Amino acid sequence: MDALAALFDGFAIALQPINLMWALIGTFMGTAVGVLPGIGPALTIALLLPVTANVAPTSAFIMFAGIFYGAMYGGSTTSILLNTPGESGSMMTALEGNKMARKGRGAAALATAAIGSFVAGTIATLGLTFLAPPIAELAFIFTPPDYFALMLLAFLSVSVVLGASRVRGFIALFIGLALGLMGIDSQSGVQRLTFGLPALLDGVEMTVVLVSLFAIGETLYVASRFAGQPPNLNPLAGGAWMTRADWRRSWKPWLRGTAIGFPIGALPAGGSEIPTFLSYAAERRLTAHPEEFGHGAIEGVAGPEAANNASAAGVLVPLLTLGLPTSATAAILLAAFQNYGLQPGPLLFINSGDLVWALIASLYVGNLMLLILNLPLVGLWVRLLFIPRPYLYAGILIFALVGIWGVANSWMDLAMMFGVGLMGYVMRVYDFPIAPVLIGLILGPMAEVQLRRALAIGQGDPMALVSTPLSAVLVTICVLILVVPPVLSWRRARRVAAGST
Amino acid sequence: MIRTLIGAAAAVVTTAGLAMADPAVVMAPGGPGGGYDAMARQPFEAMAADGIFTDGATFTNRGGAGGTIGLAEFVNANRGNDNAVMSMGSILVGGILLNDSPVTLEDVTPLARLINDTGVVAVGTNSPFQTIDDLVAAMKENLGGVSIGGGSAGGVDHIAAALIAQGAGLDPKAVNYIAYDSGADAVTAIGGGAITAAISGVSEFKPMADAGRIRILAVTSEERFPGIDAPSLKEAGIDVAIGNWRGWVGAPDMSEEGRQMWLDRLTRMHEGEAWQKVLETQGWEDAFLAGEDFVAFLEEEKARQAGVLRDIGLID
Amino acid sequence: MEQQKRPYWLAAAVALWGIVWVWQGLRLPLTDRYAYIGPGLPVVGIGAGLVILALILALQIRGGVPFEEQSAEDVSADHHVSWYGLAFAAAGAAVPMLTMRHLGFVITCMLAFWLITRAFRSPRPALDLVIGAVVSLGAWYLFRLLGVQLGGLLPIAGI
Numbered sequence: 001m002d003a004l005a006a007l008f009d010g011f012a013i014a015l016q017p018i019n020l021m022w023a024l025i026g027t028f029m030g031t032a033v034g035v036l037p038g039i040g041p042a043l044t045i046a047l048l049l050p051v052t053a054n055v056a057p058t059s060a061f062i063m064f065a066g067i068f069y070g071a072m073y074g075g076s077t078t079s080i081l082l083n084t085p086g087e088s089g090s091m092m093t094a095l096e097g098n099k100m101a102r103k104g105r106g107a108a109a110l111a112t113a114a115i116g117s118f119v120a121g122t123i124a125t126l127g128l129t130f131l132a133p134p135i136a137e138l139a140f141i142f143t144p145p146d147y148f149a150l151m152l153l154a155f156l157s158v159s160v161v162l163g164a165s166r167v168r169g170f171i172a173l174f175i176g177l178a179l180g181l182m183g184i185d186s187q188s189g190v191q192r193l194t195f196g197l198p199a200l201l202d203g204v205e206m207t208v209v210l211v212s213l214f215a216i217g218e219t220l221y222v223a224s225r226f227a228g229q230p231p232n233l234n235p236l237a238g239g240a241w242m243t244r245a246d247w248r249r250s251w252k253p254w255l256r257g258t259a260i261g262f263p264i265g266a267l268p269a270g271g272s273e274i275p276t277f278l279s280y281a282a283e284r285r286l287t288a289h290p291e292e293f294g295h296g297a298i299e300g301v302a303g304p305e306a307a308n309n310a311s312a313a314g315v316l317v318p319l320l321t322l323g324l325p326t327s328a329t330a331a332i333l334l335a336a337f338q339n340y341g342l343q344p345g346p347l348l349f350i351n352s353g354d355l356v357w358a359l360i361a362s363l364y365v366g367n368l369m370l371l372i373l374n375l376p377l378v379g380l381w382v383r384l385l386f387i388p389r390p391y392l393y394a395g396i397l398i399f400a401l402v403g404i405w406g407v408a409n410s411w412m413d414l415a416m417m418f419g420v421g422l423m424g425y426v427m428r429v430y431d432f433p434i435a436p437v438l439i440g441l442i443l444g445p446m447a448e449v450q451l452r453r454a455l456a457i458g459q460g461d462p463m464a465l466v467s468t469p470l471s472a473v474l475v476t477i478c479v480l481i482l483v484v485p486p487v488l489s490w491r492r493a494r495r496v497a498a499g500s501t
Numbered sequence: 502m503i504r505t506l507i508g509a510a511a512a513v514v515t516t517a518g519l520a521m522a523d524p525a526v527v528m529a530p531g532g533p534g535g536g537y538d539a540m541a542r543q544p545f546e547a548m549a550a551d552g553i554f555t556d557g558a559t560f561t562n563r564g565g566a567g568g569t570i571g572l573a574e575f576v577n578a579n580r581g582n583d584n585a586v587m588s589m590g591s592i593l594v595g596g597i598l599l600n601d602s603p604v605t606l607e608d609v610t611p612l613a614r615l616i617n618d619t620g621v622v623a624v625g626t627n628s629p630f631q632t633i634d635d636l637v638a639a640m641k642e643n644l645g646g647v648s649i650g651g652g653s654a655g656g657v658d659h660i661a662a663a664l665i666a667q668g669a670g671l672d673p674k675a676v677n678y679i680a681y682d683s684g685a686d687a688v689t690a691i692g693g694g695a696i697t698a699a700i701s702g703v704s705e706f707k708p709m710a711d712a713g714r715i716r717i718l719a720v721t722s723e724e725r726f727p728g729i730d731a732p733s734l735k736e737a738g739i740d741v742a743i744g745n746w747r748g749w750v751g752a753p754d755m756s757e758e759g760r761q762m763w764l765d766r767l768t769r770m771h772e773g774e775a776w777q778k779v780l781e782t783q784g785w786e787d788a789f790l791a792g793e794d795f796v797a798f799l800e801e802e803k804a805r806q807a808g809v810l811r812d813i814g815l816i817d
Numbered sequence: 818m819e820q821q822k823r824p825y826w827l828a829a830a831v832a833l834w835g836i837v838w839v840w841q842g843l844r845l846p847l848t849d850r851y852a853y854i855g856p857g858l859p860v861v862g863i864g865a866g867l868v869i870l871a872l873i874l875a876l877q878i879r880g881g882v883p884f885e886e887q888s889a890e891d892v893s894a895d896h897h898v899s900w901y902g903l904a905f906a907a908a909g910a911a912v913p914m915l916t917m918r919h920l921g922f923v924i925t926c927m928l929a930f931w932l933i934t935r936a937f938r939s940p941r942p943a944l945d946l947v948i949g950a951v952v953s954l955g956a957w958y959l960f961r962l963l964g965v966q967l968g969g970l971l972p973i974a975g976i
Contacts, residue, residue: 033963048963140693140714167877171831171870177863178838184570185856187680188849189599189654192856193841201573201604202563216910218889223906223936224899225892268689323708324685332560343782345708389891390937391948394909394930398956401913401926406965409578414913421910425903430827430884448859453679456852457648457696645851677851 007129009354010361013058022059023362023369026066031373034074037086037215038207038403041312042329044071045336061359064336065366069121072312073370076113076305081106081384084215084396086403088206088442089272089308092280094214095161095435096293096300103296106382108242112250112298113305114374115242119251120258120306121367124313127262128320129360135266135314136321144454145465147269149474151447154274155439156481157281163433172432175423176440179204180448187452199412206441208404212417213434215400217424219393224425226389250302253283257306265314268326269450272311273442279307313363320344320356525558526579528587530571531652531683536618536702537571538562538683540588540747543779544615544767550775553766568593568653569602576604579752583759586612590747592656594799595806598816599655610755611799613767613791614748616780618702620661620721621729625691626713628698633719633737636698637669645677650687650699654680657745658700660809661721667812668739691715702745703729704783746788746802748795764791825878832871838864905936919973926953 013019026048033044048067055063075090080097093113100109127135142150162169182193183203194200242250260282261275283299284290293300316333318324323345325334337344337359348356387395404413427434451465458464466472527545531537541560548554563571572593579585587609597605622633630636640647644666651658659680663673679696681687684705691699692714699706699715703726710717710729719734720726723742726733734741751763770776771789780787790798810816842860849855886896909932916925930949931942939945957967 029963033960033965036960036965039965139689143690143693143695165877165882167870167873171867171874174863174866174870175831175834178834178867181838181860181863184600186653186682187852188846188856189596189680190845190856191600192845192860193838196603199573199577201602202570219933220903220906220910221887222889222891223933224903225886225889225896226899226902226937268686322712324689326685345712388939390934390939390945393906393937394933394945394949395952397909397929397933398926398952401922401929402956402960402965402967405913405917405922406960406967409968410574411914411918412577414917418907418911418914422907426827428887428889430824431887452849452852452854455854456677456679456849459645459677459851460853675850 003130006354006357007361010357010359011364013358014062014361014365019059019062019362020365020369022055022063023066023365024373026063027070027366027369027373028066030067030070031074031077031370032070034071035078035086035399036074036403036406037078037084037211037400038407040075040087040089040207040329041068041071042327042332043407044074045329045332057355058358061355062362062365065359065362066369068312068333069117069309069363069366069370070373072309073114073117073374076117076308077110077381078399080109080113080301081381082215082392082396083218084400085210086207088210088438089276089311090305091210091214091273091435091438092276092304093301093308095280096297099294099296100298100301101382101385105296105298106385107378108246108298109296109301110378110381111242111375112246112302114371114378116250116254116257116302116306117309118367118371119254120261120308120310121313121370122364123255123258124262124265124310125360125363125367128313128316128363132317132321135263135317138263138266139268139318139322139324139326141470142267142269143468143471144450144457145468145471146474147267148447148450148454148465149471149478150264150274151443151450152478153474153481154277154443155447156478158277158436158439161280161433161435161439163431163436165431168430168432169436172427172434172436173440176437176442177444178440179209179437180441180444186449187456197412199410203445204416204441205407205410205413206438207407208413208416209420209441210438211400211403212420213424213427213437215396216417216421217428217434219397220421220425221428222389222393246298249289249298252286253279253299253303254306256282256286257303257308258310261307261310262314265311266317266326267314268318268324269446270311270314271327272308275307275311276304277439277443279303316363320348323348523556523584525554525556526582526585527558527560528571528575528579528585529560529562530568530575530587530589530593531562536652536684536705536745536747537568537588537590537592539704539783540590540615540749543783544749544770544776547773547775547779548766548770551770551773553769553773569596569600569604572597572602572606572609573604576608576753581754581756582752583756583762585752585755586749586763587751588747589750591745591802591806592652592658594802595655595657595660595810596653598803598807598810606750606799606803608753610751610753610760611796612749612751612760612763614746614788614795614798615767615771616747616783616785617788618704618745618747618785619726620657620700620743620745621703621706621710621717621726621731622661622665622698622700622719622721622734623688623691623706623710623715623717624698625694626716627694628691628716630698630718631716633732633734633739636718637665637739639697640666640671641669644671644675647698648677648679648696650679650681650690650696651701652681652684652687654678655810657743660806661700661741661743664741664743664809665734665739668734668741673812688715704785748790767791823878824884825875828871828875828878831874832868835864835867835869835871838867840864902936902938905932909933909936917968921969921972922967923950923953923957923970926956 075086076093079085079090079094081101083098085091085094097109185192257279260279264270264275283303284293287299315330319330466475527541529538529541545558563574575587624630649662662676666676667673684701687699688709690696709715717731721743842857845857846855847857909929912928913925927949931946934945
């Protein structure tokens with residue numbers, strides 16, 4: 001096999017000691033910037049790109065792969081330990097991961113995230129190596145009705161995070177949807193809900209809402225109810241490592257998360273959010289320990305983290321095979337590749353095969369380096385929880401400010417931070433779930449655009465929404481999710497009633 | 502002696518200051534992989550290759566609404582920053598008119614027009630339409646049934662679609678136009694047959710046409726475009742010629758020194774070899790116009806676009 | 818507390834939010850030639866949804882639905898509310914709005930850091946201010962080095 005031989009040549013380069021060192025440095029820097037709340041992978045890579053300009057092309061690629069995976073992984077540490085997800089892809093990780101950390105299982109949560117990221121990254125890179133062309137075709141197969149149906153499915157399946165009170169869950173969801181409508185409407189160019197403020201033309205910045213709701217809301221809430229005692233739990237109480245049961249419960253979510261994340265990441269409108277939502281929902285339905293969900297179930301960390309990392313590799317598929325950058329991260333990668341004379345596209349493997357194989361080999365190495373760097377650090381990271389509370393929360397605020405102020409230098413974002421932070425406080429006091437706000441804010445605008453595109457193409461015919469086989473199947477699944485559980489419980493109730501008479 | 506030491510120290514500090522990388526802050530008011538994105542990134546590559554500006558740059562992509570979303574953010578975030586530039590072009594001029602944007606090009610510092618990107622009309626390879634005449638005939642039969650994709654609502658692509666309809670004696674307001682964030686999104690949509698046709702720049706569509714994914718039916722320049730086997734719209738009997746020029750503006754309230762510094766860099770880049778290579782690989786036509794000439798051109802362009810948009814009923 | 822048992826103001830706030838959205842949405846074009854759904858329709862729809870949900874919430878509140886506070890680490894078991902802590906923490910979150918533009922990132926962060934340590938009743942205010950200054954300056958320098966745009970050291974003085 002030519003591909004295998006070429007890949008081995010790539011490895012021969014990537015595994016040289018000096019290149020391994022570059023991989024380590026890249027991974028470290030990627031993780032360091034990636035942990036900042038509000039600074040996602042795209043920005044991390046963009047910020048660190050100039051650093052790679054001073055080294056030789058192959059070394060630069062290797063460093064680059066490290067930055068890429070380090071940036072993707074960085075967000076999970078703060079999500080798990082401090083309940084402050086910094087980007088949308090690690091929000092679902094925070095839901096269960098932080099509950100685990102509070103029970104003293106933080107090390108296990110970090111470990112399953114790190115190993116899950118490694119497993120998903122490796123499988124997805126294998127997929128990229130051998131299956132890229134067929135996976136890339138997905139970009140052409142998906143039409144607006146398909147995207148809309150996929151988003152409908154994501155909406156329905158994440159209804160599991162709505163919390164105990166459905167009404168308050170829906171209010172949270174609708175608040176997110178309402179926020180998502182602000183700004184210029186892309187389909188018509190009309191200004192919506194901007195109230196004449198130019199700063200609102202670009203809409204509500206998702207990461208600002210995310211960081212404010214989680215980090216600022218939590219700080220206000222804890223400050224107002226602080227017991228004053230020193231940290232009362234030992235972060236290592238549950239053992240520094242994953243138990244046998246943890247392994248048994250993690251490996252399937254890793255694989256499922258990979259299977260969900262990789263293909264969706266390869267779609268032009270896929271992103272990392274929908275895969276993590278779907279993975280979380282799937283694990284919650286499939287788990288053997290449903291009672292643990294919402295209180296720190298390891299599956300809820302393993303699945304979404306794997307999905308997040310797999311979607312990152314998925315982004316590379318249309319980029320390398322078609323030259324199509326489908327996300328901000330991919331656009332930055334494209335620019336970096338072009339720096340070294342790589343022109344991604346259909347002819348990439350023919351024109352510059354050796355460089356591409358070095359890059360792909362680097363992805364494997366970068367991924368491994370991430371694991372080597374992060375597993376030993378797990379014990380160190382959990383010690384973050386020993387920081388005295390005044391300094392821990394004050395530090396969180398500073399990191400949140402770096403993220404929020406550093407992205408756009410916008411006063412409106414700071415005002416939003418305060419306002420949304422207060423909202424997060426009220427929501428905690430009156431037991432409104434937090435996650436649905438973000439789900440509404442992320443999925444709402446995507447779903448609206450696809451719905452209006454699909455209807456416009458079908459000239460207003462609602463049947464256009466199920467006009468493709470894929471959309472028909474997905475919509476049918478949605479209907480089943482809505483209809484089957486009530487019907488089952490109704491029949492069960494009837495049977496019980498019949499049995500008692 | 503002491504004075505020399507201080508002098509030497511000062512010199513060291515100054516050189517260290519100069520040597521420290523000071524990356525430019527760059528806004529691309531379009532989705533990743535689109536025209537504004539390339540317009541933002543490519544000049545920096547060329548300037549770095551020719552050693553004109555080597556401090557690198559941090560890019561922000563803000564697509565949608567003809568680029569006015571990106572413009573608003575650029576103006577909000579970078580007032581008085583001599584190191585901040587933004588890629589822009591004809592779509593932004595139209596977008597400001599269409600959206601009645603409170604932030605306009607009056608708020609920024611015009612630098613230069615750099616290139617022109619000829620538009621192309623394309624369909625998927627599996628499409629039944631072989632020529633532009635086939636497409637226009639289908640539009641005449643059922644205008645709503647022919648969905649045409651392209652960049653943001655009211656942009657050059659939208660205007661071109663409306664002008665084609667008008668040229669065929671149809672109501673330009675009734676074109677079923679589907680706005681996408683970038684040409685990269687529109688190209689997968691026609692490639693997979695989700696929409697009937699799409700209009701975008703040569704630079705975005707040519708690679709996919711070369712790969713056999715899409716078929717280019719016509720180009721929107723006056724004459725045929727070298728390397729593309731398709732007639733111009735004028736040649737096909739539709740009296741439409743429209744280009745998508747692109748260039749750079751600087752931050753609001755940029756200092757005169759800052760403006761001169763960028764004009765100087767761009768002029769040197771334009772004369773350099775690396776830029777010629779970029780023009781070639783991107784399929785762009787050179788359209789360099791800097792300084793005061795560009796300011797005058799912007800005024801003309803604004804008046805022209807307002808006229809066209811009014812004619813086709815997109816603004817009142 | 819009586820107010821916490823019957824927090825009608827929650828429903829009122831949600832309803833008000835919905836009404837503003839409906840009102841704004843009705844001023845936009847509701848329909849579109851081909852998609853039928855114009856830019857205004859989703860705004861009106863979401864706004865109406867908020868109003869309906871607010872009504873249901875109001876009914877629930879009248880029916881005496883319980884509002885149990887969410888659990889969090891470091892929170893006292895009896896959920897005793899310290900308005901002192903809340904006021905200082907809120908001030909810490911608000912101070913960037915007032916000072917970021919003129920006093921710059923470092924001073925803003927130092928103040929915010931100090932206010933949060935006050936909220937958590939740290940025993941050594943002077944030391945906290947020093948730690949805040951060191952952490953802020955360190956973060957500013959390090960992340961600026963990595964290319965994050967955090968602005969000058971003291972913008973009002975032009976540096």
